[in-house]
Amino acid sequence: MGSSIANHFRNYSWLKRTLLVIAACTFLSSSFLFLTPPGTYIREYLAKTVITTQHRDWAWIFVGAQRRDQMVLEMQNLTEVNSIEKQDIGAVQFNKNRPIESLVKVEDISGTLWKGKRMYVYDPRTIRVVVPAKQGEGERITAMVERTGAVAGVNGGGFNDPDGLGNGFAPIGAIMSGGNILYTDQEGSIPQQIVGFTKEGTLIIGKYTINDLLKLGVSEAVSFYPRVIANGKPLITSGDGGWGRAPRTAVGQKADGTVIFIVIDGRQTSSVGATLKEVQDLFLEDDVINAGFLDGGASSEMVYNNELVTKPSSRYGERRLPSAFLVFDHPDQVEVKNVWAGLTSIDPGGAYDHPDFLKEQAALKAAGKLPTPTPKATPKPSAIPENTHEAGKPGESSSPSATESGKPNASDKPSSSNPPATSPTPSPGTGTGTNNGTTEGGSTKPPSTTPSPTPSATPKPSPTGNGSTNPPNSQVNTTSPTVKPN
Template sequence: MGSSIANHFRNYSWLKRTLLVIAACTFLTSTFLFLTPPGTFIREYLAKTVITTQHRDWAWIFVGAQRRDQMVLEMQNLTEVNSIEKQDIEAVQFNTNRPIESLVKVEDISGTLWKGKRMYVYDPRSIRVVVPSKVGEGERITAMVQRTGAVAGVNGGGFNDPDGLGNGFAPIGAIMSGGEILYTDQEGSNPQQIVGFTKEGTLIIGKYTINALLELGVTEAVSFYPRVIANGKPLITSGDGGWGRAPRTAVGQKADGTVIFIVIDGRQTSSVGATLKEVQDLFLEDDVINAGFLDGGASSEMVYNNALITKPSSRYGERRLPSAFLVFDHPEKVEVKNIWAGLTSIDAGGASTHPEFLKEQAELKAQGKLPTPTPKATPTPKPENSTEPGKVGGSTSPAHTESPKPTGTDKPSTGSPTSSPNPNTTVTPTPTPTPGNGNTNTGSPKPTNSATPSPTPSATPKPSTNPTGAGTPTGTGNGAPTAPNSQSTTTSPTVKPN
């Protein structure tokens, strides 16, 4: 009987045989994925990885919309819990006997599914936050390093990143440099996710208000998360941290003051990316006592000796960014100007203004590879006094979306980095945790359209007009999860942690 079935199968046409094989494989795969514990684990793992990208909404394909939203909230809640404990500032006892020439050391690191770089900075006071030099767009780290004469640098905080093609000029959270508040989208009394350094060189990670940062003597800071080591204790004690695999940028500090920056390449065949726990474990091997993440995903990169030494996963190579941590021989001589001062709105950019994207589209169009858009029929205008039910007058005009307001002496934007489709929407920070529709970086609910931040150079920044997404950056996507249905991008940094 078996041979007759085989003969019968061989008599099928090649098309019918192919369809039968595909159907059988689909049945077996679906049965495994949806009816077995290992299959459920794989689906949830894939969903976590997607949640930390700029396509978070698509995670429903693996676990359904309800479970996806629940997973996002779980990530955000865990980030919030891990950010609460205040640091023991006295725990760092700086080693002052190091030779001056011993500034940094860079080495290769690798794991089963990833490759990256680790940089040791032996004097944390040599680290400064640097921002772009041109109003209206971010700056690549290689350009920042060359312009300022820095020895090395890594990417910093999150930003609003429409279409994954933002211009890097709309930060999320706070930016401080040289003790000055260059930008913040939160009032001075609202806590937000912070990664920064005091004037003595102590790394500060967790949720702090601007007022508290000033009291602690913090001089350099950006916003992102999550925190993974607090006062010597690992915060991820089971599982992999819940954010899947992705490119990562993280920073930690040892008890002798040494700062360690880690950048992991990802989303490539040669390096898939690292989990949060894998990075935490790297820090623990070095006896790091405090550690957390910076923006990740397509923004993750490290520059050393004027060269990009990691491989960013960004479609067009290095991205334009709003902030970076750079290392200097003479940090006291570095002047960082506030390019957001005096601005009343900030355009986060997007596909319609991205130079490399527009160039690529023009080339495809010239080669005839772009689909020709189907012309739409022009609707017949209705008379001014239309009698159509429910309408008064002839037409309904779309609601005007107010542009976000940055401040140079004014207000800030949201507190959670994520990518937002509408770069010109008013930023509104909201308290955590609320489900939203953002893209990356966890730690607080998804920010809503933080496209228009308000920088605040004053010691006590004013509150944003429409706060939403309070205090947690959402990464440019790329590293931290945000609540489902939020419109902002970049790390609270939501799922770009990192």
């Protein structure tokens, strides 16, 4: 009987045989993915990876909309819990007698599915936050390093990144440099996810208000998350951290003051990306006592000796960014100007004005490969009610990618309701952006966002792979904190 079935099958046309094989493979793979524990694990793993990109909505394909939203909530809650514990500032005892052969050391690192770079900075007081040189546009880190004479640098905090094509000038959270508050979208009493350094060189990671930072003597800071080591304790004790694989940028500090920056390439055949736990374990191998993530995804990169030593995942190469941690021979001689001073609104940019995207579209159009877009109505920006507090939600952007803005982009958040967070949180590495009224094809310019003296929500970067979380409204807080710096 078996031979007759085989003969019958051989009599089918090649097309019918192909369709039968496809149907059989689909049935077997679907049964494995949806009816077995290993299949469920694979689907959830893939969903986590998609959630940390700017295409979060598509995670429903693997687990359904309800489970997707539940996973987003679980990730967000874990981030909130891990950010609460305050640091023991006295735990870092700087080894001032240690001879420093060089300012920094950069080395290759690799894992099963990723490659990257690790940079040791032996004196944390040489690290400064640097921002773009001109208003209206972020700056590539190679340009920042060349302009300022820095020795090395990595990307910093999250930003509003519409369509993944933002101009890098609409930060999320707070930016401090030289003890000055250059940007904040929250009042001084509202906690934000912070990664920064005190003037003595102690790394500060967790949830702090601007007032807290000033009391602690923090001089350099950006907003992002999640935190993975607190006071010597690893915070990811089971699983992989919940954010799948993506390009990562992270920072940690040893008890002797040495700072370690890690940048992992991702979304490439040569390097898929790392999980949060894999990066945590790298820090633990070096006896790091405090560590957390900076913006990731397409924003992740490291520059050393005026050379880009990692491989950003953006198809356009280096991205324009609002902040970076740079290392200097003479940090006290570095002047960082506040390019957001005096602004009442910030245009985050998008497909309509991204130079590389527009050049690419023009080339496709000239080659006759660009379909004619169907005109769509431009949605009106929703008004932000005053004196209301809307909780932030996780997501991706260039924020820990798009989870941390007070009002995340519609394209970044799940279709069903997202539970409120106690405060905004940047995400580890995505770089997603909000749509902000841009029509497909980039033909319509999104409205500029207008800052409000009392922001309605706290933005959060999200731990994804593009680097930042994108709130629909970037707000410049004109209210001064109540506490003066020490």
